[in-house]
Amino acid sequence: MTTVDDLAEARALLGDLVAGAGRAVVFTGAGVSTESGIPDFRSPGGIWSQRQPIYFDDFLADEDARLEDWHRRFEMRKLFDAATPNTAHRAIAGLVQSGIVGAVITQNIDGLHQRSGVPEDKLIELHGNATSAGCLDCGAGMSLDDAFAELEASGHAPRCFTCGGLVKARVVSFGQPMPVHEMGRAEAAARDCDLFIAAGSSLVVYPAAGFPLAARMNGATLVIVNRDATEQDQAADYVLRGTIGAIFEPLAVSAP
Template structure:
């Protein structure tokens, strides 16, 4: 493992690695979005240090938990709407457009990769997306404005207009099963890549955090780009530490 903290050196190495890759995968966590003004979940001062997560079983069992979950989603919607994709998001979108990056696997729920220009079909959202909702029973979609109106009118969490099931934001809560299709897509992408860029992730949340090590086991060069050390640094071929946006800025395609 080689740790690079000097910005110009990190930029140069990142450029070399990307230009020599034939099929790269990008894997992102909350750290890529903090520079867009979205706080992360696990660092000191992050979201989970200020409030306890709502578990999926609690959402199913408790109307109070459902209403609190929705209250948080509405707050996040405002935060996400005000956020703007940063240089790292834009650089990744350019790499996808150029064909160097085949897929973007993300733990984030903010939709900033899509807003930066990455096509939806190239984004694999392991933990869902906080910008839309769906019925847990039949899968019928519901917009946040409609959900908010139902809560105000009925004083309870929204129910599906088709089957009457509970409607929930398309976010994977603690204790909720990971999305099968997305996990399978990520596994296929990992098997086929020759460069795996893990960006802005603490790499502690499994099963998502298993993908960098799986890519390494399949022969890919593993690069970790993060502000702070991670538990997987020793397994990486290269570790780049510092501002993620600053490191990726020279790769940005305008």
């Protein structure tokens, strides 16, 4: 493992690794979006230190839990709508557009990767997306505007217009199964890449945190870009320590 704390050296090393890659993958966590003003969930002072998470079984069983979950979603929507993609988002989108990065695997639910220009077919959202909702029974979609209108009109958690089933934001809650299709896409991307860049993740939440290690085991160069130490630093080839946007900035400037 080589740890780089100097900004200029970290920028140069990341640029060289990206330039030499044939099939790169970027994996992003909350640290990428905190630089857009979106608080993370797990660190001291994060959302879970202020509010207990609502478990999936409680959402299914209890109307009060559903209402609380929806009120939190509407609060988050205000944060997400006010945020804009930052330098790291733009750099990653540029690398996708250039063809260097074939997939972006993210733990984030804020939609900023899409807004920065990453196309849906290149984006793998492991924990879902809080900017849309859907029925848990039939899968029919519902906009957050419609969900809010339903809640305001009835005083109850929204129900599906098609089948009457429970509607939930399209995020993976505690205790909810991970999305099988997205997990399969992420596994294939990690297995097939020759450069895996993990940015802004503490790499403690499994099964998502298993993908950097899977890439490394399959021969990829593993680079961790993060402000703080992570659980997988010792497994990485390179650890670039510092502000994520600042490290990625030259790549954003050179993006198409």
